[in-house]
Amino acid sequence: MTELVVRVNGTEQKLDVDPEMPLLWALRDVIGLTGTKYGCGQALCGACVVHLNGEPVRACVTPVRRAAGGAVVTIEGLSPDGNHPLQRAWVELGVPQCGFCQAGQIMSAAALLAKKPRPTDAEIDESLAGNLCRCGTYTRIRAAVRKAAGNP
Ligand code: FES
Numbered sequence: 001m002t003e004l005v006v007r008v009n010g011t012e013q014k015l016d017v018d019p020e021m022p023l024l025w026a027l028r029d030v031i032g033l034t035g036t037k038y039g040c041g042q043a044l045c046g047a048c049v050v051h052l053n054g055e056p057v058r059a060c061v062t063p064v065r066r067a068a069g070g071a072v073v074t075i076e077g078l079s080p081d082g083n084h085p086l087q088r089a090w091v092e093l094g095v096p097q098c099g100f101c102q103a104g105q106i107m108s109a110a111a112l113l114a115k116k117p118r119p120t121d122a123e124i125d126e127s128l129a130g131n132l133c134r135c136g137t138y139t140r141i142r143a144a145v146r147k148a149a150g151n152p
C-alpha cells in the first residue's frame with residue numbers, strides 16, 4: 001500500500017490503496033462516490049467515464065496511480081448544484097431510461113463541450129460513440145447535447 005493524493009471534485013483525498021487499483025474502485029468503494037458506474041470493466045462501455053486533469057478517462061481501466069497528484073472530476077462534481085447546462089438539458093428532454101449509462105454519457109459530453117462549445121452532430125456522435133446505452137437513448141442524448149450547446 002502507498003498513500004496517494006488525488007484531488008477529487010475539488011477535495012484532496014489521501015488514498016491508502018494499491019496503486020494499481022482501478023480509479024473506479026477508489027472513487028466508488030474508498031471515497032464513496034457511486035455516481036460513476038461499473039459496466040464492463042474493460043473500457044468497452046463508457047459507464048465509468050470521469051475527467052482526469054480535464055480529459056475523459058475510463059476509470060475502470062485507469063490505475064489510481066495515474067491520478068496521483070492530479071485532479072479528478074466525477075458526475076457529482078460536474079457542477080456544485082447539478083445545474084450544468086448538460087444536466088439541465090438532460091432533465092428538460094427526459095433523456096434517461098434506466099439511467100445506468102447516463103453519468104458516463106454526461107461526462108463524455110461535458111469533455112466534448114469544454115473543447116468544442118458548438119459541436120456538429122457528427123462530432124457529438126464521434127465523441128459519444130464509445131458510450132453505450134442498452135436502453136437506446138442515443139437520439140435524446142444527441143438532442144440534449146445540442147440543447148446544452150445552445151444549438152437546438
Ligand atoms: S465500466 Fe469502464 S468502460 Fe465499461
Ligand code: FES
Nearest residue numbers: 098099133134135
Ligand atoms: S439509459 Fe439505460 S443503459 Fe442508457
